[in-house]
Amino acid sequence: xxxxxxxxxxxxxxxxxxxxxxxxxxxxxxxxxxxxxxxxxxxxxxxxxxxxxxxxxxxxxxxxxxxxxxxxxxxxxxxxxxxxxxxxxxxxxxxxxxxxxxxxxxxxxxxxxxxxxxxxxxxxxxxxxxxxxxxxxxxxxxxxxxxxxxxxxxxxxxxxxxxxxxxxxxxxxxxxxxxxxxxxxxxxxxxxxxxxxxxxxxxxxxxxxxxxxxxxxxxxxxxxxxxxxxxxxxxxxxxxxxxxxxxxxxxxxxxxxxxxxxxxxxxxxxxxxxxxxxxxxxxxxxxxxxxxxxxxxxxxxxxxxxxxxxxxxxxxxxxxxxxxxxxxxxxxxxxxxxxxxxxxxxxxxxxxxxxxxxxxxxxxxxxxxxxxxxxxxxxxxxxxxxxxxxxxxxxxxxxxxxxxxxxxxxxxxxxxxxxxxxx
Amino acid sequence: xxxxxxxxxxxxxxxxxxxxxxxxxxxxxxxxxxxxxxxxxxxxxxxxxxxxxxxxxxxxxxxxxxxxxxxxxxxxxxxxxxxxxxxxxxxxxxxxxxxxxxxxxxxxxxxxxxxxxxxxxxxxxxxxxxxxxxxxxxxxxxxxxxxxxxxxxxxxxxxxxxxxxxxxxxxxxxxxxxxxxxxxxxxxxxxxxxxxxxxxxxxxxxxxxxxxxxxxxxxxxxxxxxxxxxxxxxxxxxxxxxxxxxxxxxxxxxxxxxxxxxxxxxxxxxxxxxxxxxxxxxxxxxxxxxxxxxx
Ligand SMILES: Nc1ncnc2c1ncn2[C@@H]1O[C@H](COP(=O)(O)OP(=O)(O)OP(=O)(O)O)[C@@H](O)[C@H]1O
Ligand SMILES: [Mg+2]
Numbered sequence: 139x140x141x142x143x144x145x146x147x148x149x150x151x152x153x154x155x156x157x158x159x160x161x162x163x164x165x166x167x168x169x170x171x172x173x174x175x176x177x178x179x180x181x182x183x184x185x186x187x188x189x190x191x192x193x194x195x196x197x198x199x200x201x202x203x204x205x206x207x208x209x210x211x212x213x214x215x216x217x218x219x220x221x222x223x224x225x226x227x228x229x230x231x232x233x234x235x236x237x238x239x240x241x242x243x244x245x246x247x248x249x250x251x252x253x254x255x256x257x258x259x260x261x262x263x264x265x266x267x268x269x270x271x272x273x274x275x276x277x278x279x280x281x282x283x284x285x286x287x288x289x290x291x292x293x294x295x296x297x298x299x300x301x302x303x304x305x306x307x308x309x310x311x312x313x314x315x316x317x318x319x320x321x322x323x324x325x326x327x328x329x330x331x332x333x334x335x336x337x338x339x340x341x342x343x344x345x346x347x348x349x350x351x352x353x354x355x356x357x358x359x360x361x362x363x364x365x366x367x368x369x370x371x372x373x374x375x376x377x378x379x380x381x382x383x384x385x386x387x388x389x390x391x392x393x394x395x396x397x398x399x400x401x402x403x404x405x406x407x408x409x410x411x412x413x414x415x416x417x418x419x420x421x422x423x424x425x426x427x428x429x430x431x432x433x434x435x436x437x438x439x440x441x442x443x444x445x446x447x448x449x450x451x452x453x454x455x456x457x458x459x460x461x462x463x464x465x466x467x468x469x470x471x472x473x474x475x476x477x478x479x480x481x482x483x484x485x486x487x488x489x490x491x492x493x494x495x496x497x498x499x500x501x502x503x504x505x506x507x508x509x510x511x512x513x514x515x516x517x518x519x520x521x522x523x524x525x526x527x528x529x530x531x532x533x534x535x536x537x538x539x540x541x542x543x544x545x546x547x548x549x550x551x552x553x554x555x556x557x558x559x560x561x
Numbered sequence: 562x563x564x565x566x567x568x569x570x571x572x573x574x575x576x577x578x579x580x581x582x583x584x585x586x587x588x589x590x591x592x593x594x595x596x597x598x599x600x601x602x603x604x605x606x607x608x609x610x611x612x613x614x615x616x617x618x619x620x621x622x623x624x625x626x627x628x629x630x631x632x633x634x635x636x637x638x639x640x641x642x643x644x645x646x647x648x649x650x651x652x653x654x655x656x657x658x659x660x661x662x663x664x665x666x667x668x669x670x671x672x673x674x675x676x677x678x679x680x681x682x683x684x685x686x687x688x689x690x691x692x693x694x695x696x697x698x699x700x701x702x703x704x705x706x707x708x709x710x711x712x713x714x715x716x717x718x719x720x721x722x723x724x725x726x727x728x729x730x731x732x733x734x735x736x737x738x739x740x741x742x743x744x745x746x747x748x749x750x751x752x753x754x755x756x757x758x759x760x761x762x763x764x765x766x767x768x769x770x771x772x773x774x775x776x777x778x779x780x781x782x783x784x785x786x787x788x789x790x791x792x793x794x795x796x797x798x799x800x801x802x803x804x805x806x807x808x809x810x811x812x813x814x815x816x817x818x819x820x821x822x823x824x825x826x827x828x829x830x831x832x833x834x835x836x837x838x839x840x841x842x843x844x845x846x847x848x849x850x851x852x853x854x855x856x
Contacts, residue, residue, distance in 0.1 A: 444697060448695070448699040448762070451692070452715075453715065455685050458715055462715075
């Protein structure tokens with residue numbers, strides 16, 4: 139090589155390296171930007187929602203006065219249900235703050251504790267009727283405004299609507315050392331409620347879970363079967379081309395259309411009940427199906443043709459080739475595709491609104507035929523509520539949704555690894 | 562390979578100083594639609610009998626009017642330049658071409674007197690009788706054991722595990738792979754070396770005891786040592802099996818086969834005893850090919 143040529147190559151080399159460097163920087167910047175956005179999103183959600191995992195409780199000493207409760211001794215269990223626990227709590231509060239006398243103030247005073255505290259007491263006494271006629275120290279749920287004030291308002295943050303006078307009482311109780319925050323188990327074990335302090339995501343999580351189960355059970359087998367038929371058996375002609383194009387189109391249809399379709403077909407025509415995970419799952423499986431078919435076809439085409447030839451050459455029938463050789467190799471990819479489709483379905487709200495899964499439902503569903511809502515719909519519902527406590531819960535529910543997603547995606551990765559590393 | 566071919570060519574040119582004196586040398590110009598194969602394409606009591614075989618890929622014709630017989634327990638080599646239709650023809654014999662949508666096969670191919678393209682013949686059953694080994698080793702991504710056991714299992718040849726074990730062992734032994742793999746039959750077939758994989762594929766094919774084994778350039782992806790082993794294997798197998806082998810190596814054809822067929826642009830130009838083909842070819846195209854003038 140002459141010196142001149144070497145010189146030219148060298149000067150070019152520099153340019154090439156620079157271009158490479160630039161390209162790498164672009165890539166790095168893009169990845170960085172993506173990560174930054176993600177970090178911001180997470181930081182914001184965690185900042186806003188972390189508080190929801192702690193709940194303010196107040197310790198009170200209650201005397202279960204049979205007279206106040208309106209119970210005769212000996213007590214019958216049935217009576218406990220209608221006993222006046224409210225009266226017990228109110229009496230206790232009046233005794234603790236004897237200076238409160240006006241009607242309005244008293245009402246404010248009673249409002250310090252959650253109206254749902256009576257159910258806790260009821261359950262407690264039902265389980266242990268001997269408590270009647272005795273005193274007992276019990277931690278009771280605070281009202282959501284108290285909760286907000288105790289968690290944020292004391293540091294001067296402007297939150298909520300807790301009246302000035304109530305704040306003083308809370309401070310007094312806090313000085314007594316009977317107010318604390320504890321882990322909010324109710325958030326995970328309760329259904330939705332109008333009262334933020336006892337509202338939880340269990341209903342939505344169960345709803346999402348049942349809906350996704352239905353979605354998976356329907357869309358995966360159908361999608362895989364369709365993909366196998368189209369890849370391995372269908373003749374290549376105009377009709378199959380047409381079907382293929384339409385499946386691809388279907389994947390791009392706005393999800394609300396599927397909701398309308400579900401409403402028209404499943405609910406109005408087939409008479410499936412509204413608001414239940416079954417119909418939600420049916421609608422979402424329509425939506426997921428194209429994704430499953432497309433990804434399944436991709437993983438079928440990725441199976442080397444030599445494997446098919448090998449099997450055919452030894453005398454396997456077409457079905458045997460598919461079942462023994464193609465499917466085992468393609469299943470990991472199919473599952474991954476299905477789970478990605480399901481992840482999309484998990485985050486879907488619009489079609490579910492159309493089929494009534496937006497109803498306010500308190501009891502967590504215990505089957506696919508119980509009315510339910512799903513996590514994204516729950517988030518939507520809470521985000522729409524005026525109470526500050528619901529804002530916090532909105533973020534917390536988003537975290538639960540993200541956790542759900544992460545679990546699903548890890549499952550996908552784990553499954554793929556497991557199925558792939560067989561050989 | 563190339564080097565060896567060239568050497569063969571040189572040898573030939575030396576020899577051709579001495580006149581070959583072919584009796585009726587048809588020139589390339591005589592190769593038309595109705596070309597008739599020279600040499601001895603037909604035999605008595607053939608195992609496979611091919612008459613007027615034409616193959617089309619869509620509009621394009623790949624095989625023109627081929628007539629050839631394959632005798633029992635012979636090794637027949639098919640040679641010819643790339644793209645001349647050797648693989649296509651080979652794949653007709655076990656109907657592998659059925660799996661290609663655009664491929665149409667016309668003519669008669671009989672196996673032991675039965676027309677294999679007849680409606681009553683099941684391609685699946687046929688392929689159990691006519692095994693095939695491909696150019697690129699293609700073991701299943703399953704264990705070595707499963708690779709060999711697969712054929713007998715799907716054809717329901719065995720009822721007991723011990724019988725299957727015997728078949729696997731015997732097939733691997735006959736394929737000359739047993740000693741290398743007997744201790745890890747459960748490891749993956751794809752983890753073997755290329756040559757071992759090809760022997761595994763041969764073991765897989767003979768596990769169903771086919772009448773005839775088709776081999777499509779079985780050594781093209783292998784080094785000379787692995788090639789030598791496979792060739793040895795072919796020689797051993799030829800005692801019990803009929804083998805049709807496609808190869809690009811004339812040395813290989815000369816070493817392993819008893820008869821050789823030369824294809825050119827979809828036509829079967831010449832068939833004859835291997836010795837004759839390589840020393841006194843009848844057709845000028847055959848001569849040109851084996852002397853390395855093209856191909
Ligand atoms: N699947 C196919 N679709 C369309 N045309 C094909 C197909 N397979 C082979 N052909 C055509 O048929 C002709 C013969 O091909 P074939 O593979 O039989 O050649 P070959 O002799 O085996 O060549 P090689 O020695 O390179 O393997 C070629 O011209 C090729 O283009
Ligand atoms: Mg070929």
